[in-house]
Amino acid sequence: MLFNSYTFIFFFLPVVAAVFWAAGQRSKEMALLWLTAASLLFYAWWRPVNVFLIAPSILVNFALARGLERTRDDRPGLTRLLLVSGIVFNLCFLGYFKYLNFFAGVVNDMFGAGYVLTQLILPLGISFITFQKIAFLVDVAAGRTDRFTIRDYALFVLFFPQLIAGPIVHYREMMPQFRVASCRFDATDTSVGIALFSFGLAKKLLLADPLSTIVQPIYAQSAAGLPQSMTDAWIAALGFTLQIYFDFSGYTDMALGIARMFGIKLPMNFNSPLKATSIIDFWLRWHVSLTRFLTAYIYNPISLALTRRRMAQGKPVFGGKNTTASAFLILLVMPTVLTMLVSGIWHGAGYTYIAWGLMHGLLLCVNHLWRLLRPRFWPHAASYQRWFRLPAFLLTFGAVVFAMVLFRSTTIGGAFLLWKGMVGAFGITVPAAVFARLGDAAAWLAALGIVPAWTSGSLFLEAVLRIAVLLFIALALPNTLEILGRYEPALGYRPPKNPAWLQQRLAWQPNSAWAVGLAGISLAGLLSLGQLSEFLYWQF
Amino acid sequence: MPGPVRFLRLWAISVVVLGALVVVVNLVVDPYLVFGTPRLPGISALKPNARDHSMLSKTYAVARARPVTVLFGSSPTYLGFSAQDPAWPASMKPVFNYGIPGGYATSASLDTMREAIALGGVKNAIVFLDFQNFFIAEGPRTWWTENERRYRTQRDGTANPYRPLQVTADMTLSLLTMRALVDSADTVLRQFGRDTLNLADDGSTTESDFSNAARADGMHDLFAQKESFEIERVRRGLSRVRNWTGPLPNQDIVLDMIRLAKAHDVRLTLVILPHHAQALELYWRAGLWPRVEQLKAELADLVAREGSGVVLWDFLDFSSYNAEPVPSPGDRKTQTQWFWEPTHFKQTLGHIIIARITGAATPDFGAILTPANVAERNALVRAQQRVFACTSGYKPPAGFSGTVGDDCGTPAKQPS
Numbered sequence: 001m002l003f004n005s006y007t008f009i010f011f012f013l014p015v016v017a018a019v020f021w022a023a024g025q026r027s028k029e030m031a032l033l034w035l036t037a038a039s040l041l042f043y044a045w046w047r048p049v050n051v052f053l054i055a056p057s058i059l060v061n062f063a064l065a066r067g068l069e070r071t072r073d074d075r076p077g078l079t080r081l082l083l084v085s086g087i088v089f090n091l092c093f094l095g096y097f098k099y100l101n102f103f104a105g106v107v108n109d110m111f112g113a114g115y116v117l118t119q120l121i122l123p124l125g126i127s128f129i130t131f132q133k134i135a136f137l138v139d140v141a142a143g144r145t146d147r148f149t150i151r152d153y154a155l156f157v158l159f160f161p162q163l164i165a166g167p168i169v170h171y172r173e174m175m176p177q178f179r180v181a182s183c184r185f186d187a188t189d190t191s192v193g194i195a196l197f198s199f200g201l202a203k204k205l206l207l208a209d210p211l212s213t214i215v216q217p218i219y220a221q222s223a224a225g226l227p228q229s230m231t232d233a234w235i236a237a238l239g240f241t242l243q244i245y246f247d248f249s250g251y252t253d254m255a256l257g258i259a260r261m262f263g264i265k266l267p268m269n270f271n272s273p274l275k276a277t278s279i280i281d282f283w284l285r286w287h288v289s290l291t292r293f294l295t296a297y298i299y300n301p302i303s304l305a306l307t308r309r310r311m312a313q314g315k316p317v318f319g320g321k322n323t324t325a326s327a328f329l330i331l332l333v334m335p336t337v338l339t340m341l342v343s344g345i346w347h348g349a350g351y352t353y354i355a356w357g358l359m360h361g362l363l364l365c366v367n368h369l370w371r372l373l374r375p376r377f378w379p380h381a382a383s384y385q386r387w388f389r390l391p392a393f394l395l396t397f398g399a400v401v402f403a404m405v406l407f408r409s410t411t412i413g414g415a416f417l418l419w420k421g422m423v424g425a426f427g428i429t430v431p432a433a434v435f436a437r438l439g440d441a442a443a444w445l446a447a448l449g450i451v452p453a454w455t456s457g458s459l460f461l462e463a464v465l466r467i468a469v470l471l472f473i474a475l476a477l478p479n480t481l482e483i484l485g486r487y488e489p490a491l492g493y494r495p496p497k498n499p500a501w502l503q504q505r506l507a508w509q510p511n512s513a514w515a516v517g518l519a520g521i522s523l524a525g526l527l528s529l530g531q532l533s534e535f536l537y538w539q540f
Numbered sequence: 541m542p543g544p545v546r547f548l549r550l551w552a553i554s555v556v557v558l559g560a561l562v563v564v565v566n567l568v569v570d571p572y573l574v575f576g577t578p579r580l581p582g583i584s585a586l587k588p589n590a591r592d593h594s595m596l597s598k599t600y601a602v603a604r605a606r607p608v609t610v611l612f613g614s615s616p617t618y619l620g621f622s623a624q625d626p627a628w629p630a631s632m633k634p635v636f637n638y639g640i641p642g643g644y645a646t647s648a649s650l651d652t653m654r655e656a657i658a659l660g661g662v663k664n665a666i667v668f669l670d671f672q673n674f675f676i677a678e679g680p681r682t683w684w685t686e687n688e689r690r691y692r693t694q695r696d697g698t699a700n701p702y703r704p705l706q707v708t709a710d711m712t713l714s715l716l717t718m719r720a721l722v723d724s725a726d727t728v729l730r731q732f733g734r735d736t737l738n739l740a741d742d743g744s745t746t747e748s749d750f751s752n753a754a755r756a757d758g759m760h761d762l763f764a765q766k767e768s769f770e771i772e773r774v775r776r777g778l779s780r781v782r783n784w785t786g787p788l789p790n791q792d793i794v795l796d797m798i799r800l801a802k803a804h805d806v807r808l809t810l811v812i813l814p815h816h817a818q819a820l821e822l823y824w825r826a827g828l829w830p831r832v833e834q835l836k837a838e839l840a841d842l843v844a845r846e847g848s849g850v851v852l853w854d855f856l857d858f859s860s861y862n863a864e865p866v867p868s869p870g871d872r873k874t875q876t877q878w879f880w881e882p883t884h885f886k887q888t889l890g891h892i893i894i895a896r897i898t899g900a901a902t903p904d905f906g907a908i909l910t911p912a913n914v915a916e917r918n919a920l921v922r923a924q925q926r927v928f929a930c931t932s933g934y935k936p937p938a939g940f941s942g943t944v945g946d947d948c949g950t951p952a953k954q955p956s
Contacts, residue, residue, distance in 0.1 A: 187543065187544035191548055191551075194551065432757070432761055432764075433761070436756075436757055454768040454769070510546075511547065515548075515551040515554060516550070518551055519552075519554030520558060522551070522555055523562070524718055527717050527718040527721065528718040530717045
């Protein structure tokens, strides 16, 4: 069941919320039980067999967590064994369903083996759920959780607003909320929830989806080996970057909004990543909960282990002006690239995702290197910030757009072809109809090597205009979290202390103007429900 | 400042009120001709946005029009024939243009023909055939697109069980969608535009898209743009069409049309549509002309064998109409008389064709094809082609130097 479907909006969500609030009047336990059952129904709706795949996995993880809870204080060896078993179990579960065919394909490609690829059912949201379960086991082993029941654990894993595509939540940030939630109708929470949901729905249906008709044909042509002119290649690259931005941002807003209607605040997952002024900054804004997971459970342990080893060997470690090349390579480059490789593989079973992860890993390393070296070239941090803010933004934005080509392409070859187009290897064209209307400017363009092509002028203008408007929205307007900042739209989110003028003007509050304005936004989203389209991140 | 409860109440009321307003606007403007709301001058007299929803619009419009004669075909039919053309004899009126742009053209024509006949009252069916649609097998279509689920009957003639649901969806989507609202607003705004496109209640459309483009860019650019598309199409299909063995595909669909017409006592006329000589020359130079001749011969045989009372007209030739000169590059003023671009002709030529097939024109364009005259007709067209190749000054694109004679003193040859 999609969040942007008639069934969800007009049937599932109202019924689940109404029964939850009504049950909460009598018994909180009953309300939470209902929410767990409804979440299971939500998961089963898409493909009922999913429940039979996920339920045993939940039970095994619960049993392992119970074991960890009992052994963690006095039997560290057994705790470690249980934890490793749990992680291996979850990774095997994910690997079997998501990566078996891919790895069989890789072996076939490399060694000419004849492994037959089988059609496996990919349980919905398996990547998100697996990470969440692993994080839970690690937290239990580390003693970062308190007592839990099977219902607590099932609700934590299955809570439907974040079940399919995140945010990836921690037990310690969810269960305390469920414990103190009133489970009754709360007008403020519901208002904030509806506002978040409406913004998300509008982002998805009005901003993201129309871009697919612009982007899809160009990527399809590239995949088929047809070269693209520089203009078309950039339209495709920028178009997809904006499409996935508004798609994922819209989804996250909707997830946050739905959870809020039940009195639960999900963690921040998205904070205007396209405004980032470095790749490090980008990953602190894009899919924040994934970055948090990867940092806490992959990067930090690797980095820490390597640092300890080097320290034991008496070798220099990373940090400060005296960082050596070997320390940088071993303690930063290696864990970063490895972590981003995992990120790439996590996003999808394909060469393009792996390449995308590696590319971001390398970009992060370059960013870290520049952080180390920059003080030598420009010692004054404040003036550096002032002068390099715009170039840093442009460089970051360009790198993100460039890398995003890999994310959308179905083959590495297709991505390379589009990149070649982006750097002008196949010339620069403008539709002849547009060229003819440029008057004297056409001669200037011709002198620059820009030539007319027999492509649709109206489609070209629509694409350019749409991309320009969406760039303005993404880069110049406050985001949903900032607009709703006063009401803590995401767990722990605090608005900036000195908000910009526009942010102050657009700040949401439950007044008449926002009621009517939000009704317009809600209705625009509801009226766009005619064509169902999946969220791009649901495939992960 | 109202509290959150008042906020929620006001929000809910606003959603309902604004939603009701959207319904009223879409119903009054009726941008897709679904409801048949009376056209209001300055508000909804012209229907420019029905163009992109022609299957939806025309399927509802044809039921209201109750035509005696219905025209079927793809985009050239949609654009090139007016149901109000003065050449239509009174006995054939009212006429409805059920031409639908888009793919699966031949089987789509059969589906629309079945729908029109299911309405009752149709006496004449004129199906316009595009020769290019016989070079790609459409295959047996067992599936239905969303657009086809609204038809009254299924392909086997039984009542369509999907129709009630689809009609409900059509009504809902025409009243309560953002797309409909945007198109309603656009419809109102474009009432005051110059040469606004309009889909009439009889299925005819104005030629505004092309005339506006021709005014802005000139006829040469329209021809050049479409020619580049046609070059790609011929290149893509070259080996498939050249190496085709046996009868050309999709003739079974024509046979179904003949049987459907016979079963319902409808007089069927089949018309092979004209193309501009530039488009035909591409096929000639690519060595594909024998396939065009094969198509004409096979259709003539099919009609003679299966279609007593069915007439097959052929307008696909290099006659002076189809060989109309194209203005030079940079000439944005000179207008053509018969064609917008290589594959779409103007309603002026549509008028000539209507007059010809209804017996009101002199026989200088097109001919009725029969097995007896098809060879003679093919020979005539070959002679016309030679004249065009030698006198028009048309320069073929790269890779299409083809099998034309080295000089025009030598007869052009095509592989057999």
